Amino acid sequence: TIDLGEPAGPRQVLSGLAQHLPIEAVRGARVVVLCNLGAKKLGGVESQGMVLCAKSEAGLGFVTPPDAAPVGERVCFEGFPGEPESNPKRIQKKKAWETCMPDLATDAEGVACYRGVPFATAAGKCTAAIKSAPIS
Numbered sequence: 001t002i003d004l005g006e007p008a009g010p011r012q013v014l015s016g017l018a019q020h021l022p023i024e025a026v027r028g029a030r031v032v033v034l035c036n037l038g039a040k041k042l043g044g045v046e047s048q049g050m051v052l053c054a055k056s057e058a059g060l061g062f063v064t065p066p067d068a069a070p071v072g073e074r075v076c077f078e079g080f081p082g083e084p085e086s087n088p089k090r091i092q093k094k095k096a097w098e099t100c101m102p103d104l105a106t107d108a109e110g111v112a113c114y115r116g117v118p119f120a121t122a123a124g125k126c127t128a129a130i131k132s133a134p135i136s
Contacts, residue, residue, distance in 0.1 A: 005072020
């Protein structure tokens, strides 16, 4: 489960990270989670979000918020105003994730970006240890 600071409590989020990262690296990690895709069953168990990671031949690493960012703070992108879509069915219908994913990547410093614009919180930019790599 991942605490996203929501009144309903932590979310159950499943991933295929076991083949890439030891459990010690996963447990308690601060991560950026995509929350409005809608729940999906993976192996018969419901997952309520997607952990974002940068991946290259060098390995895989979480996209992480700045240390000072409070749990659950929304990530924003300068020049892309608006509220997140709250209806998962609309996101699926518009194929929003499939449309956005090719434009997600870390830059040469490891800053997570959408179309070159950093993932940002009030505390600063989100980063990943894997540089110049796609994010999914």
